[in-house]
Amino acid sequence: MSQEIRNIAIIAHVDHGKTTLTDGLMEFAGLRDEGASMDSNALEQERGITIYAKNTSVTYKGTKINIVDTPGHADFGSEVERVLRSIDSVLLVVDAQEGPMPQTRFVLKKSLELGLKPIVVINKIDKPAADPDHCEELVLELFLELGATDEQMDFPVVYAIARDGLAKTKMEDEMKDLSPILDTIISYVPVAKSFKEGESLRAQVFNLGYDNFLGRLAVARIYEGEISKGQSVFIKHKGESTKKGKVVKLSSYEGVRQIEREKAYAGDIVLIAGLTEISIGDTVTDNENSEPLPAINVDEPTVKMQFLVNSSPFAGREGKYVTSRQIGERLEKEMEINVGLQVERKGEIYDVSGRGEMHIAILLENMRREGYELSVSQPKAIIKEDSGFKTEPFEEVTIDVPAEYQGSVIDRLSNRGFVMQSMVPHENQVRLLFEGPTRGLLGYKNQFTIDTRGEGILASRFIEFRKYAGEIKKRQVGSMTSMVNGKALGFALFTLQDRGELYIGAGTEVYEGMVVGNTSKGEEMVVNPTKGKQLTNFRSKSSDDATTLIPYRALSIEIGLEIIQDDEFLEVCPKSVRLRKQNLKESERKKENKI
Numbered sequence: 001m002s003q004e005i006r007n008i009a010i011i012a013h014v015d016h017g018k019t020t021l022t023d024g025l026m027e028f029a030g031l032r033d034e035g036a037s038m039d040s041n042a043l044e045q046e047r048g049i050t051i052y053a054k055n056t057s058v059t060y061k062g063t064k065i066n067i068v069d070t071p072g073h074a075d076f077g078s079e080v081e082r083v084l085r086s087i088d089s090v091l092l093v094v095d096a097q098e099g100p101m102p103q104t105r106f107v108l109k110k111s112l113e114l115g116l117k118p119i120v121v122i123n124k125i126d127k128p129a130a131d132p133d134h135c136e137e138l139v140l141e142l143f144l145e146l147g148a149t150d151e152q153m154d155f156p157v158v159y160a161i162a163r164d165g166l167a168k169t170k171m172e173d174e175m176k177d178l179s180p181i182l183d184t185i186i187s188y189v190p191v192a193k194s195f196k197e198g199e200s201l202r203a204q205v206f207n208l209g210y211d212n213f214l215g216r217l218a219v220a221r222i223y224e225g226e227i228s229k230g231q232s233v234f235i236k237h238k239g240e241s242t243k244k245g246k247v248v249k250l251s252s253y254e255g256v257r258q259i260e261r262e263k264a265y266a267g268d269i270v271l272i273a274g275l276t277e278i279s280i281g282d283t284v285t286d287n288e289n290s291e292p293l294p295a296i297n298v299d300e301p302t303v304k305m306q307f308l309v310n311s312s313p314f315a316g317r318e319g320k321y322v323t324s325r326q327i328g329e330r331l332e333k334e335m336e337i338n339v340g341l342q343v344e345r346k347g348e349i350y351d352v353s354g355r356g357e358m359h360i361a362i363l364l365e366n367m368r369r370e371g372y373e374l375s376v377s378q379p380k381a382i383i384k385e386d387s388g389f390k391t392e393p394f395e396e397v398t399i400d401v402p403a404e405y406q407g408s409v410i411d412r413l414s415n416r417g418f419v420m421q422s423m424v425p426h427e428n429q430v431r432l433l434f435e436g437p438t439r440g441l442l443g444y445k446n447q448f449t450i451d452t453r454g455e456g457i458l459a460s461r462f463i464e465f466r467k468y469a470g471e472i473k474k475r476q477v478g479s480m481t482s483m484v485n486g487k488a489l490g491f492a493l494f495t496l497q498d499r500g501e502l503y504i505g506a507g508t509e510v511y512e513g514m515v516v517g518n519t520s521k522g523e524e525m526v527v528n529p530t531k532g533k534q535l536t537n538f539r540s541k542s543s544d545d546a547t548t549l550i551p552y553r554a555l556s557i558e559i560g561l562e563i564i565q566d567d568e569f570l571e572v573c574p575k576s577v578r579l580r581k582q583n584l585k586e587s588e589r590k591k592e593n594k595i
Helices: 018-028 040-047 074-084 102-113 132-147 179-188 324-337 356-367 405-413 445-451 490-499 557-563 586-594
Strands: 004-010 054-060 063-071 089-096 119-122 157-161 166-168 202-211 213-226 227-230 232-238 243-246 249-254 257-259 263-265 271-273 283-285 303-308 341-348 349-354 374-376 382-387 389-402 417-426 429-437 455-469 477-481 501-503 514-519 525-527 568-572 577-581
Touching: 004 074, 004 102, 004 179, 018 054, 018 063, 018 089, 018 179, 054 179, 054 271, 063 179, 074 102, 074 202, 089 102, 089 132, 089 179, 102 132, 102 455, 119 132, 119 179, 157 179, 166 179, 202 271, 202 324, 249 263, 249 303, 303 324, 303 356, 324 341, 324 349, 349 356, 356 557, 356 568, 389 405, 405 417, 405 429, 405 445, 445 557, 477 501, 477 577, 490 501, 490 514, 490 525, 557 568, 557 577
Parallel strands: 004 063, 004 089, 054 249, 089 119, 119 157, 477 525
Antiparallel strands: 054 063, 157 166, 202 213, 202 283, 213 271, 227 263, 232 243, 232 283, 249 257, 249 271, 303 349, 303 374, 341 349, 374 568, 382 389, 389 429, 389 455, 417 429, 477 514, 501 514, 514 577, 568 577
């Protein structure tokens, strides 16, 4: 109860080393189990990114340090915003080679607006092209640009190689372990407000979890008073009446493990079970007349798409959960914890809105792994009406690319409605900054990889809703659609591969209306991928040459969401991802096009 507590969040752009640093701090404190990581979700481990904000704590020199590891990808920005409301300082991790990136700007801006004083960790100082001094200058410029106060500008800097568990406060120092970071936290981060006898409980929920037995779980910061297991409490939601609830179970964090507690006090971060109707930003109190804490706002979605029952000829072959009701129940469960998601039911179709393509792709990937089978439509930017004008979401896009590829990138994005804001050369690299409509970015990332031969880095962040930018011309490939049911043959695919890119290989089962590839010239083609070689009594050298197939491009959910056309569905199944026309029959598609 008398233990000092510090509450911090680790924030950064994607892949700058937040989770590696958190894991290293736990290991240094002796709280990391063999092989355990903050990125415990299978998708997080596969992709090397943090998707869900997570809590841990370490004890150092008698002080408990609660740490929240936050996502770095822009699509999960809503996770970061609410976490920042629950802590007292942030570790801003910046890659010594890349310097500040779009999400660095986003998370730092939110931190400064909340009055937090960051500690800057310049990570990966061992990289071949690392330039810690230049990186520090860029960070300082960013603080100035974002309107930091004099107090915020006076930030401490720690240099680190988080992967090796090493840090130092001066470049000339020798590195032994991560203690310089923990020492900086203790000397710089304010002590969390401690418990005072007779003070009413006030705690605020900043994250949600779900347990199959306990239902909704609330992760909350206790600002005043104490909370006990079995206690009756009031839940105050902004603009609504007060609800009653009972604390069934109370836990706090030790490393990544949850330790059950009988009581917890002001300053700590706890996990509360039993409050089934609680939401992000709600205040938990033991006094009905207590003032609720300031509300936490979550940014609205920018992209939407439809989820519906899979109606293809292969429907039900792989999935365990295939009905509209089962899909709806799963989406309801997701909304328990995924506050950046919105779902609206329209008959048998669900309109799902999220923060970006990746936000929804992660949900789809989790669903397919759980045995769900469904179809989804093309992602579209959310268009709104505001004072008689159409508005749409705009993005800021930062691109690091070798100088030789800058022309094609500028050309592509200009055609997609983006306006270049700045161009900064650095040795043989160029950093380009653009602003433009989210619509223009949908389906572009794959083209960007091709244009830059995989050497470019593209990062984006949502800015705001602005006036509708008008029509956007995107160079689109056409679809190669099967006219028959059957098994694709190597001979047929060999004749088709010259017309574009294939999504299937020899032996793949196909059906009428299934998209088997794209056409490079943009025309719609109806093809027969099951066609075999004509057998004759004559032999010729050219016709008997072995057919050599170019490796095809296997569809994943993300690739599918990028290339899907307006008249198509992406079929998401536990083992397969297919692209198909919404109307499977060619004759009916032709009729639709005439109308």
